[in-house]
Amino acid sequence: EPEVTQTPSHQVTQMGQEVILRCVPISNHLYFYWYRQILGQKVEFLVSFYNNEISEKSEIFDDQFSVERPDGSNFTLKIRSTKLEDSAMYFCASSVTSPPGTQYFGPGTRLLVL
């Protein structure tokens, strides 16, 4: 069964550094999402992406964040200048065609900002 994949599984970075989190959505999916989960808390929506543009973003997704689909398979989340409070598990998700579509989550990238 196809699955969403994410790399790296863990990332440790210094405050102020840039990080890029990578996702490969399920191949026939058209809608892509990033969520984050701070340890012990609920999953929070960051951004949705469709047809090569952002559909919606949350207030968490400020100017330090950007997303890109650089080719036909990858979907990336960039944090330009990381802060301590960016430490969290970041999940990519994708869904197929017509709404409402079931969202399938990747295994996550655990980001630790020191």
Place this chain on the structure above:
Amino acid sequence: GENVEQHPSTLSVQEGDSAVIKCTYSDSASNYFPWYKQELGKRPQLIIDIRSNVGEKKDQRIAVTLNKTAKHFSLHITETQPEDSAVYFCAASTSNFGNEKLTFGTGTRLTIIP
């Protein structure tokens, strides 16, 4: 925006008994309600979902009910087994074409006592 409340935060049941987790939502336009199971350090896994044109859905030992008037939905797990132990998240979504962001509840830690 949408707000999803989830209760209880923790739940312990004897193996073989039933477990019920309840969620309420605030946005009457929400029309898709998935439930995710998350084991420690793992991705959220969809276990069942319901759309607003349906009042109840069942899949083996798992069932979900939806009351649109009261804006609440519930997860029912019967004949619980040790492998049901996990954190369960409800979510709600308002389908706009190209954007189906999920708003999650705060989670219920379910422990099955052998």
